[in-house]
Amino acid sequence: MRLRAVKGAREMIAANDYVIKEETNMKGRWSELFGNDNPIHLEIGMGKGKFLMTLAEMNPDINYIGIEKFSSVLVRALEKRAEYEGDNVYFLRMDAENLAEVFAPGEVDRIYLNFSDPWPKERHAKRRLTSREFFKRYDQVLKADGKVIFKTDNRPLFDFSLEEVPEAGWKLENYTFDLHNSEYVEGNVMTEYETKFVAEGKPINRLVAFR
Numbered sequence: 001m002r003l004r005a006v007k008g009a010r011e012m013i014a015a016n017d018y019v020i021k022e023e024t025n026m027k028g029r030w031s032e033l034f035g036n037d038n039p040i041h042l043e044i045g046m047g048k049g050k051f052l053m054t055l056a057e058m059n060p061d062i063n064y065i066g067i068e069k070f071s072s073v074l075v076r077a078l079e080k081r082a083e084y085e086g087d088n089v090y091f092l093r094m095d096a097e098n099l100a101e102v103f104a105p106g107e108v109d110r111i112y113l114n115f116s117d118p119w120p121k122e123r124h125a126k127r128r129l130t131s132r133e134f135f136k137r138y139d140q141v142l143k144a145d146g147k148v149i150f151k152t153d154n155r156p157l158f159d160f161s162l163e164e165v166p167e168a169g170w171k172l173e174n175y176t177f178d179l180h181n182s183e184y185v186e187g188n189v190m191t192e193y194e195t196k197f198v199a200e201g202k203p204i205n206r207l208v209a210f211r
């Protein structure tokens with residue numbers, strides 16, 4: 001994602017009640033924050049938050065947490081959050097590497113990865129959100145029947161991910177190299193990046209992984 005510094009982003013985030021600070025240890029207590037036992041779905045690398053906010057409005061009985069590394073991007077999602085009256089969305093500004101420090105085993109029901117950074121250099125493969133190293137982290141926090149759902153326009157990253165799933169000891173429930181011309185498109189919610197790529201005529205790859 002092209003990053004433009006947003007003046008005061010850090011301060012806005014610090015002052016926003018919907019951003020849970022990493023140091024506020026909510027591990028094992030997320031249901032208390034939401035005030036119910038509804039399932040918890042994460043989007044990692046949420047960007048400006050269109051996908052997450054759309055899902056939250058559609059599914060008030062699901063709790064959503066958007067995870068984003070950069071303050072300057074997260075503030076855009078906070079603008080959308082300010083216009084939303086529901087109480088089923090919170091955010092974390094953090095690197096997903098530290099997921100297991102923030103969520104207890106089995107606390108999360110689903111993880112969405114949308115248009116994740118490709119990290120094309122081989123020596124950076126461990127940073128890809130669909131690397132076996134990251135699946136280990138997902139394994140630590142996801143419920144036994146939890147799923148990871150990944151979309152990307154990037155075919156090399158998708159091919160890598162299809163190989164990593166079994167290497168990590170996970171299984172593929174389904175996958176497609178062209179989501180928008182497949183049976184899986186029904187109910188699909190587009191992300192900011194997806195809207196742009198679809199308009200350019202690029203096929204979108206999608207996989208669903210489980211253990």
Ligand code: SAM
Pocket residue numbers: 001044045046047048067068069070073094095096097113114115116117191192193194
């Ligand atoms: N998901 C959005 C979409 O589809 O429109 C944004 C996609 S953008 C290419 C990837 C986002 O993931 C960026 O905002 C980036 O800062 C974030 N990101 C990448 N690696 C991350 C990590 N390890 N932890 C948290 N966020 C990460």
